[in-house]
Amino acid sequence: MNRLITFSLFLLLLFQCTQLGLEKEKSSGSEGILLLLGTSAPEGTPYTWDLPPGFPAPRIPSDNPVTVEKVELGRFLFYDTKLSENETQSCGSCHKQEDAFTDGLTVSVGSTGQSHPRNAQHLSNVAYNLRQTWANPVLKKLEDQARVPMFGDNPVELGMKDREDLLLDRLTNDPDYVSKFKAAFPNDQNPFSILNITKALSSFQRTFISGNSAYDRYQAGDFSALSASAIRGKNLFFGEKAECFHCHGGFNFTDTILHVGTVFEEVTFHNNGLDSSRFVSPNGGLYEFTTKESDRGKFRAPSLRNVELTAPYMHDGSIPDLLSVVNHYVNGGTGDGTTNPNRDVFVRSFSLSESEKQDLVEFLKSLTDTEFTTNPKFQDPF
Amino acid sequence: MKLLYKSAIIALLTAYIANCDGQSANPNLALLALATGNPSGIQFSAVVGDSHATCEGDISGHGDSHSSSVVTIQHVAGVMPIKLKDLRFYVSGFELVDQDDNVTTLDIPNTGVWQYSGVTLLDFENGKGSCSGTAETNNLVQTSVENKTYKTLRFTLGIPESLNHIDYSVAPSPLNISGLAWGWTMGYRFFVGEFISNDAATLGNAAVLHIGSAGCTESSGVYTCTNSNRTVIELTPTGGFNPFTQKVQFDLKKAVTGWDISAGSKSCHSMGAMDSANCSLVYPNFGLDYSTGNAGSTAQTVFGIVSK
Numbered sequence: 030m031n032r033l034i035t036f037s038l039f040l041l042l043l044f045q046c047t048q049l050g051l052e053k054e055k056s057s058g059s060e061g062i063l064l065l066l067g068t069s070a071p072e073g074t075p076y077t078w079d080l081p082p083g084f085p086a087p088r089i090p091s092d093n094p095v096t097v098e099k100v101e102l103g104r105f106l107f108y109d110t111k112l113s114e115n116e117t118q119s120c121g122s123c124h125k126q127e128d129a130f131t132d133g134l135t136v137s138v139g140s141t142g143q144s145h146p147r148n149a150q151h152l153s154n155v156a157y158n159l160r161q162t163w164a165n166p167v168l169k170k171l172e173d174q175a176r177v178p179m180f181g182d183n184p185v186e187l188g189m190k191d192r193e194d195l196l197l198d199r200l201t202n203d204p205d206y207v208s209k210f211k212a213a214f215p216n217d218q219n220p221f222s223i224l225n226i227t228k229a230l231s232s233f234q235r236t237f238i239s240g241n242s243a244y245d246r247y248q249a250g251d252f253s254a255l256s257a258s259a260i261r262g263k264n265l266f267f268g269e270k271a272e273c274f275h276c277h278g279g280f281n282f283t284d285t286i287l288h289v290g291t292v293f294e295e296v297t298f299h300n301n302g303l304d305s306s307r308f309v310s311p312n313g314g315l316y317e318f319t320t321k322e323s324d325r326g327k328f329r330a331p332s333l334r335n336v337e338l339t340a341p342y343m344h345d346g347s348i349p350d351l352l353s354v355v356n357h358y359v360n361g362g363t364g365d366g367t368t369n370p371n372r373d374v375f376v377r378s379f380s381l382s383e384s385e386k387q388d389l390v391e392f393l394k395s396l397t398d399t400e401f402t403t404n405p406k407f408q409d410p411f
Numbered sequence: 412m413k414l415l416y417k418s419a420i421i422a423l424l425t426a427y428i429a430n431c432d433g434q435s436a437n438p439n440l441a442l443l444a445l446a447t448g449n450p451s452g453i454q455f456s457a458v459v460g461d462s463h464a465t466c467e468g469d470i471s472g473h474g475d476s477h478s479s480s481v482v483t484i485q486h487v488a489g490v491m492p493i494k495l496k497d498l499r500f501y502v503s504g505f506e507l508v509d510q511d512d513n514v515t516t517l518d519i520p521n522t523g524v525w526q527y528s529g530v531t532l533l534d535f536e537n538g539k540g541s542c543s544g545t546a547e548t549n550n551l552v553q554t555s556v557e558n559k560t561y562k563t564l565r566f567t568l569g570i571p572e573s574l575n576h577i578d579y580s581v582a583p584s585p586l587n588i589s590g591l592a593w594g595w596t597m598g599y600r601f602f603v604g605e606f607i608s609n610d611a612a613t614l615g616n617a618a619v620l621h622i623g624s625a626g627c628t629e630s631s632g633v634y635t636c637t638n639s640n641r642t643v644i645e646l647t648p649t650g651g652f653n654p655f656t657q658k659v660q661f662d663l664k665k666a667v668t669g670w671d672i673s674a675g676s677k678s679c680h681s682m683g684a685m686d687s688a689n690c691s692l693v694y695p696n697f698g699l700d701y702s703t704g705n706a707g708s709t710a711q712t713v714f715g716i717v718s719k
Contacts, residue, residue, distance in 0.1 A: 167597045167629045176580070176594035183595075183621075183680050191544045191590035223589075224580040310685040318596075320626050320637060320683040 072216060073098040076232070081240025082249055083280050085288035087156035090170055093228045095235055098212040103233025105209060106226060108409040111199045112179060113140040113187040120178065120230065123149045123186075126407050129335035129398075130237065135346035139186040146184070146311045148346035153334040153401065156235035159285040159296055163344045164314040164328045166296060171231035176223075197221050239334050239401035240280070247395070255395055262392025265385060271358070273389075275375045276301075282333035282396065298327035300371040302362025303343060312345055326371055337394045338402065351390045359386065453505065453517075453552040453564070454658035454719065457498055457535040459606075464535050464663055466495050466542035469609050491613060491673075494541035496605035498663060499591060501570050502552060503530045504643075508563035510651070517554045525549045525585050530570050532585035535661075541607070544590050560651040564659070564716070568622070568697065569601035569641035575624055576634045593623050597634070601641065602697075604663055608672055618667050619678035620693060625704065626683050638704025640681055642697045648716040660717045668712070669693050 073096035078086060089095055106112065108121040118140040124130035130152035137145040147163055160166060161174035168174045178186035179196075189196055200206045201221050213229055214220035244263070246254035255263065266273045276284045276299060284297055298315045300308075308314060308326035315324035328344045342348040348357060361367045361378030381389070401407075457464035462471065469492035505517040519529045524547075526532075531552045536542040552566075570586070579592040579599070586599070593600050602622040607615055626637030646652065646659065669692035670677040679690035687701060694701040698711030 165595065167627060167634070168595070169629075173594065173597060176589075176592070180589040180592065180594055183678075189589065191538075191588070193589055222580070224578075227580065311682070313685050317682055317685050318626060318628060 072096055073213060076100055076236070078238070080238060081245060084238070084240055085280075085290050087235060088287050088289050088291060089156075089235065090172065093172060093231060095232045096213065098209070099214075099229045099232035100236055102206075102209040102213040103229035103231070104407070105206070105410055106230050107233050108411055111203075112189065112196065112226075114189055114192050114195070115140055118187060120187075121409060123178075124152055126404075126409075127338075127402050129153050129239070129338045129402060131339045133340070135341050137186075139184055140188050141185045143184040145186065147344055148341065150331065151335055151339045152234055152237050153239040153398070154281050154332055155237055157281050157286050157288055157332075159287040159291075159294055160329060162329075163331075164298055164317065166298075166315065166318055171234055172224075172227040175227040175230045179223075179226075193223055196226075197223075200226075237401075237407060239398040241400045242334070242398040243395040244392075245398070256391060258388045259391040259395045261385070262388035262390070263395075265381070265389050266392050270379060271381070271389065272375050273358070276330040276373070277333045282336075283330050285329065298324070298329055299373040300326040300366075300369060300376075301328070301330075301343075302357070302366035302369060302372045302376040303347065304362075304364030304366045305369060306364070307343070307345055307347055307366075314344070323371055326366075326369065333393065334396050335398055335401065337397045351393050352386060355381070355386045355389050451556055452554045453556065453566075453654050455502075455533050455550045455552070455661065456658055456717070457550075457661045457663065459493070459495075460662065460664040464495055464498055464661075465540075466536050466538070467540035469493065470495060470606075491608050491610035493606045494609045495536065495663075496541055496607060496617075497544050497590070497603050498535040498605075499532065499544065500568060500602040500604075500661075501530055501532055501585075501591070501599065502566050502568060503571055504565070504567040505552060505554065506563075506565040507556070507561045507652075507654075508565065509559070509561050512562070517552075517556070519552065519554050521583070522553055523584065525551075526553060527583045527586055528574060530574065530586065532588070532591070545588065556654040558653065558655040560653045562651055563645060563647045564652045564654075565643060565645045567641050567643050569624075569639075570599050572624070572634075572636070572639070575599055575636075576627075576629075593621075596623065596625070596627050597629070598623055598627060598636075604666055606663070613673050616672040616674075617676040617678065618670055618672050619676070619680070620667060621680045622694075622697070623681050625681050636704075638681075638683065640694075640699060640704045642699050642706065642711060644698070644711055644714045646714060646716050652716050656719055657716050658719050660715050662713055662715070666696050666713045667693055668696055 072094060076095040076097055080086065093099075106120075108119050110116045110119045112119055123132045123137045125132055128151070131149045134149065136147060137149045139145060150162065155161070155171060159169075161168045161171060162177070168177070179189045182190050200210070210220040210225065214225050217225065243254040243259070265271045278284060279286055285295065287294065300314070303326065305326070308316075311317070313325050315327040316322065337351065340350055342354050348354050357363050358376065359379060359381045362369065362372060362376055366372065367378070459470045464470065471492040503519070505519065507515045507517065509515070519526055519531060521527050532549060533552070534545065534547065534549045536544045537548050538544050538546045574586065575598045577586065579587050579589075581587075585591075591600050591603060600621045600623045602620065604620045605617065607617045622640055624636040624638060624640050627634050667677075670689070677689050679693060680686055681690060691701040695707050695709045696711065696713050698706055698709065700707030
């Protein structure tokens with residue numbers, strides 16, 4: 030009996046001390062010591078921003094300063110199919126550089142073949158986004174957003190839910206990653222963690238600065254950069270006739286912006302007059318979070334940079350080309366969207382000649398930045 | 412020789428009581444637990460009707476009796492064989508009420524694995540067979556309990572709001588599991604229950620039920636959720652509840668009563684109004700009103716007390 034009890038206790042001890050294997054998430058102890066000293070150890074080589082004229086410095090989360098090493102690690106992770114359970118997809122599968130990091134599909138398709146309800150966002154200048162994704166008011170940081178495609182199951186994107194250990198094992202067993210993680214997170218005893226993966230991915234994405242389009246060159250004084258048609262379109266865009274700039278203004282052509290000088294974080298979502306059939310589950314927009322009927326169909330106005338490359342348009346990819354988008358707004362909406370009570374006040378019908386519509390499209394095309402879409406720094410390293 | 416065994420037992424017990432993370436427990440209770448062969452606490456079990464909830468093999472025999480040998484109407488509450496995919500949930504806020512209405516709030520120690528800050532993860536899937544979660548399982552809320560009969564057991568299905576929006580990637584276990592984290596809302600899923608039909612006529616049709624706080628917005632780091640979706644489970648069985656001889660039983664069949672997956676999959680992700688059609692059918696099973704996220708007019712039916 031005594032032997033049995035002793036043996037049972039041994040088993041009990043073994044069982045009790047079995048860890049879930051998720052303790053890998055713990056950060057190293059050195060940070061605590063450094064906090065006590067009131068200093069922080071250098072975390073690699075600070076990244077030097079090469080910002081276009083008129084671009085403010087992006088606001089970077091204090092716990093994840095951008096370093097050359099994190100950006101490099103993030104570039105590999107971004108394009109690595111190890112991040113999907115079945116190793117068929119990476120972040121880059123739905124965010125292709127040649128399309129300004131969108132995928133050209135109406136809605137994206139995940140690694141298991143499940144369709145996403147939304148059109149993939151482009152990633153030009155994401156460092157300045159006040160919120161990520163189309164209509165989520167609580168996803169503030171890219172670090173938080175990264176977990177959604179990795180671990181989400183509604184829909185399944187990369188399909189890594191409950192597979193943290195598998196992912197970390199894959200990376201830990203790759204000698205290239207051992208050195209890259211160590212370099213990116215030199216203060217961590219064990220740099221392999223989900224948190225560090227999201228930190229590296231975010232750091233890489235924050236370097237996606239696009240500010241060298243024909244429009245930018247025109248603004249910098251090269252008046253030959255825009256055609257006469259594009260200049261007329263620019264005047265329409267920023268003028269009181271079309272009033273596009275209200276939602277697509279500023280250096281990033283959107284109305285929500287975050288940079289070092291941001292004092293008031295104004296988070297706005299708009300109903301842009303699409304037919305109400307576009308706003309049913311699971312595409313209710315802000316309504317999904319607030320459950321207020323007045324928020325149905327409200328989405329974030331995306332940056333129009335590289336908009337020529339990011340077709341099809343809208344949260345559900347329901348508008349195929351730029352001229353159709355212009356027509357949608359000239360009409361004050363589409364279908365019953367023209368009378369939707371939630372419709373933004375700036376979405377109202379106005380008259381534009383066919384040539385003016387073409388001018389507007391020409392201007393939008395002038396926001397294309399081929400340096401951005403061909404920059405070797407953003408390319409797939411594999 | 413006997414002395415040696417005694418020393419060994421004492422040494423091992425001490426190690427057990429210290430419990431890997433320095434948490435101490437009442438040694439008398441530990442001895443009592445030893446006598447019953449269980450660590451001290453509130454034990455749980457999970458069934459689907461009359462069958463155990465298991466990941467390996469079909470779960471059948473959870474149907475209602477039929478006079479005909481041919482079953483024509485198939486639905487979750489019927490007799491179709493199903494395969495469990497996931498069954499995990501967080502519980503917290505345990506209270507025991509004795510016969511004199513004295514309320515004892517149970518102390519839930521941090522164990523480093525299944526319990527943190529008063530929250531316990533109960534995990535009935537082992538990642539095998541049709542399940543795709545984690546290999547580890549847990550059916551015990553580890554806490555000091557007395558060998559006596561109480562009138563009522565009370566607990567909350569969910570994570571307190573104070574912990575519901577912490578960063579799960581750096582949170583202590585069991586609040587760091589991607590299958591229970593709800594990244595889209597920066598919160599947690601309190602309850603995850605999923606299965607698929609393995610009946611030829613309805614093969615692969617799924618039932619997916621995820622419960623968590625909804626309608627959450629954030630301002631200056633403070634979250635407010637319009638729908639808490641936490642249910643307080645109160646169990647007052649005839650003859651009372653003795654944690655030494657009885658356990659809490661969860662019935663997945665009762666949880667999805669109201670859903671028919673014979674014509675297609677059913678899912679509830681608790682995404683507010685977007686999800687109301689399916690959620691409002693099954694939330695009352697948990698004693699919740701889906702529209703408010705608070706207690707509804709009907710009592711919960713998913714938890715009960717049974718003998719160990």
